[in-house]
Amino acid sequence: MSGRINGNSGGAAILIDRGDIDNLFFSINFPNRPGSITDRGVFAFYSGRDIDTIVQSPATVVVCLFDLKREIESKNITGKTIVLADDPQLLFSQIARRKYGNMMQPQKRWRRNPDGSQPKNSFIQAGAIVYDNVRIGDNCIIAANAVIGDAGFGFSRDSGGEFISMPHFGGVTIGNNVEIGPGSVIDCGTFGDTILESNIRIDNMVQIAHNVTIASGTRIMAGVSISGGVQIGRDCWIAPKAMLRDKIKIGNNVLIGCSSMVTIDIPDNHKYQPTYAEIHKTATDHE
Numbered sequence: 001m002s003g004r005i006n007g008n009s010g011g012a013a014i015l016i017d018r019g020d021i022d023n024l025f026f027s028i029n030f031p032n033r034p035g036s037i038t039d040r041g042v043f044a045f046y047s048g049r050d051i052d053t054i055v056q057s058p059a060t061v062v063v064c065l066f067d068l069k070r071e072i073e074s075k076n077i078t079g080k081t082i083v084l085a086d087d088p089q090l091l092f093s094q095i096a097r098r099k100y101g102n103m104m105q106p107q108k109r110w111r112r113n114p115d116g117s118q119p120k121n122s123f124i125q126a127g128a129i130v131y132d133n134v135r136i137g138d139n140c141i142i143a144a145n146a147v148i149g150d151a152g153f154g155f156s157r158d159s160g161g162e163f164i165s166m167p168h169f170g171g172v173t174i175g176n177n178v179e180i181g182p183g184s185v186i187d188c189g190t191f192g193d194t195i196l197e198s199n200i201r202i203d204n205m206v207q208i209a210h211n212v213t214i215a216s217g218t219r220i221m222a223g224v225s226i227s228g229g230v231q232i233g234r235d236c237w238i239a240p241k242a243m244l245r246d247k248i249k250i251g252n253n254v255l256i257g258c259s260s261m262v263t264i265d266i267p268d269n270h271k272y273q274p275t276y277a278e279i280h281k282t283a284t285d286h287e
Contacts, residue, residue: 066084170191
């Protein structure tokens with residue numbers, strides 16, 4: 001199952017996923033926590049093909065694509081264990097759920113912030129569910145039936161077609177003077193936090209996925225859906241029913257119109273809106 005990378009005396013160990021999770025599990029010297037490919041001293045995965053990302057990663061154990069084996073063998077990689085798999089996210093999820101299950105989020109309902117502090121003049125209204133991986137600032141309102149801190153939407157399928165959900169280990173950070181409307185949902189980060197800075201307004205029935213960052217002064221209207229990893233700048237206005245695809249970047253002072261489907265980055269001080277339907281006179285039989 002394991003061996004040294006070719007031509008790299010004292011280098012990284014390489015393990016190959018051959019479908020025997022138990023054998024692989026006991027072959028790995030796991031660090032204390034999971035994390036992203038850019039975190040130091042963690043168990044991480046990487047589904048991309050940029051070899052330099054793997055080489056430069058400070059993670060202790062990295063699961064990456066089997067297809068990269070030859071390129072990995074040609075590099076001088078030290079100080080980490082590399083696990084090769086056809087589906088890095090699937091293998092990571094299977095192992096992380098087993099090894100770090102007691103760290104998965106969410107766990108308990110919120111009573112105080114993770115550091116033990118209590119926000120001043122903040123209110124959680126009836127029916128809202130807030131988990132203990134959430135930090136709430138001062139002068140905040142979390143309205144009825146909002147859900148804050150639950151795991152985000154992400155999964156792989158195993159060889160039998162069964163869904164394996166991506167485990168989440170992060171939280172949500174909410175700044176000061178933030179209001180979150182009824183029925184809105186804010187997912188926790190995968191490893192770090194989903195972040196809402198101070199002085200933000202979130203309307204009713206808004207979905208904010210894992211790893212999103214929203215800067216101060218931004219207003220988000222009813223029915224907006226923001227996919228994972230989106231970065232939104234300061235003083236933006238996002239109108240009702242807009243949808244933002246994952247990992248895009250929205251600059252400062254951006255206006256996004258009603259029902260927009262945003263799939264690209266938007267620079268500072270720009271407006272993005274769809275072409276709306278026009279009213280036409282109804283044709284008659286003689287026209």
